[in-house]
Amino acid sequence: MELGDIPKYFAGKTILVTGATGxxxxxxxxxxxxxxxxxKKLYLLVRSSNTHLATQRLHFEVFKKDLFRLQRDEKGENFGTFISEKVVVVVGDVSLEMLGVKDAKMREDMLKEINIIVHSAATTRFDERFDIAMATNTMGAFNVLSFAKNCLKLEILLHVSTAYVYGQMKGLISEKPFFMGQTLKGSSTLDIELEKKLIENKLSELEAQKADxxxxxxxxKKFGIVRANLHGWPNTYAFTKAMGEMLVANMKDLPLIIIRPTVVTSTHFEPFPGWVDDVRALNFIIDGYGKGIIRSFVGVPETVLDIIPVDMVVNSMIVAMVARSKNLCTNLIYNISSSLRNPINFSDVLDNTYCYFTKNPWINKNxxxxxxxxxxxxxxxxxDEFDPNKGSKMESAIELFRPYTIFEGIFDDQNVENLRMVAKRAIDEGFDFDPRNINWKNYLMNVYIPGVMKYSMRSKM
Incomplete structure (x- = not known):
């Protein structure tokens, strides 16, 4: 069977989105x-002290961005009215029970009305404080699930994870869920409640010591890395996201999808090519190189850098939700990746980056x-090979990036390929998520790196 009209499914639907400012x-x-x-309605959960500040945050961090330029141009002075009619700002926090929604009337309305939940809220810092990462990435997933179980009209819950929950695994990495307590070291067992207790104990120790x-x-931060490494994960981010997945995947009787994107880069085509938001992941390396700050970095030239444009990730999310609602694809997990179908190695990325900046140098503040x-x-x-960086922030960055720039895994995406098979028409109608349609040289030279130059390096949002 073939998927029908994708946008039609969302007409009249009420959607809750966490992580809307990401x-x-x-x-x-x-x-x-x-x-x-x-x-019908978009409930957007925003961390803030009050609704006014949350609304301001959404205005400046989301709807005022260049990303919404086409819609602002199309709707003109009606854009603000359109957003205010569709968007309901919800002050809350995924790390708290019932998502920290204190307004009882709003909470009641949400539970009655919500059809779809998209949970993308996360802290993505590799070395985030263990307590913060656990609260957001692990318990946040649990709290969203608990909230979803009480939604009377829920049709789909989509949980955004990361392809790197399997750490530094080599070879073909399948789209299979974790079982509760699984670690990446066969000899150990993971107890999420114990990890939470260890965090409480460590914070109590620090409080007793009157630590600043x-x-x-x-x-x-160091404690998170130690606990992650103990169980086989390279950093706190991947560790806490994996624990979040365990809690999600073991929750029964919910219409659930878990997507695992790899390294998410700028838009490929939509709403226009090259939009990117911040200086993280690969953007960080390109930014530093173009500014003449980074001359060397950790990595292996032959390493396949699994990068995927953000609009392809979003298209896969949307199509997966519709396919799941129609029981055309009932897989739990989808690796949104490029390494199997259209690989590009680190050396090729750097060749194109060098070529771009020799033709289009960055102009400094002078x-x-x-x-x-x-x-x-x-x-x-x-x-020792990074002498200019010894003892600097760059040394820390190099160590945090090492697991990804010497990565030896390839992500299987058979579940995503099945999704593409039932969504051929959708792909042709503006929901492309097939990495084989990316010409890497053109994307890097004419889309992605110019996007980093425009939106990150020059800080023009």
């Missing part, structure tokens, strides 16, 4: 509002072009 959340909102302006906030930050003389050098062994 990169993926913004692009999801833009797409839904553009292709189906007749959705800077010390608490440092200790809790109005002078930063001339790039060499392709970035890659090293894979000791920190």
């Amino acid at each position: 990169f993926l959340g913004k692009v999801f909102l833009e797409k839904i509002l553009r292709v189906q302006p007749n959705i 906030e800077q010390t608490i930050d440092m200790v809790m 109005g002078k072009p930063v001339l790039i003389a060499k392709k970035m050098a890659l090293f894979s062994t000791s920190m």
Whole structure:
């Protein structure tokens, strides 16, 4: 069977989105509002002290962004009215029970009305404080699920995870769920309640020592890495996202989808090519190289960098929800990736980056072009090869990036391929999520790197 009209499914639907101020959340909102302006309502959960500040945050961090340029141009002075009619700002926090929604009337309305939940809220810092990452990435997933169980009209819950929940696994990485207590080291067993208790104990110790906030930050960051490494994960982010998945995947009787994107980059085509939000992940390396700050980095030239444009991730999310609602694809997990179908290695990315910046140098604050003389050098062994970076923030970044720039895994996406098979018409009608349709040289030279230059390096949002 073939999927029908994708936008039609969302007409009259009420959707709850967590993480609406994040990169993926913004692009999801833009797409839904553009292709189906007749959705009934968007509940957007925002961390804030009050509704006024939450509304301001959404205005400046989401709807005022260049991402919404096409819709602002199309609707003109009616854009603000359109947003206010569709969007309900919800002050809350995924780390709290019932998502921290204190307004009883609003909570009651949400539970009665919500048809779809898209849970994309997360802290994506690799070395986040263990207590913060656990509260957001692990218990946040549990709290969203608990809320979803009470939604009377729920049709779909989509949980955004990461393809790197399987750490530094080599070879073909399948789309299979974790079982509760699973670790990446066969000899150990993971107890989420114990991890929470260890966090409480560590914070109590620090409080008893009257540690200042800077010390608490440092200790809790290191503690997260230690606990992650103990169970086989390279960092706190992947560890806490994996635990969140365990809680989600083991929840029965919910219409559930888990998507695992790889390294999410700028838009490919929609709403226009090259929009990107912040200097993280691969953007960080390109930004630093173009500014002449990063001349060498950790990595292996042959490493397949699994990058995927953000609009393809959003399209896969939307199509998966419709396919699940029609029982055309009932898989639980989808690796949204490019490494199997259209791989590109680290060396090719750096070749294109060098080529781009030699032709289009970054102009510094003094109005002078930063001339790039060499392709970035890659090293894979000791920190001694990074002498200019010893003892700096760059040394920390290099160690955090190492698991991904020397990665030896390839992500199987058979479930996503099945989805593409039933969504051929949808792909042709503006919901493309097939990485084989990416010409990497064109994307890097004419879309992605210019996007980083425009939106991140020049800080023009």
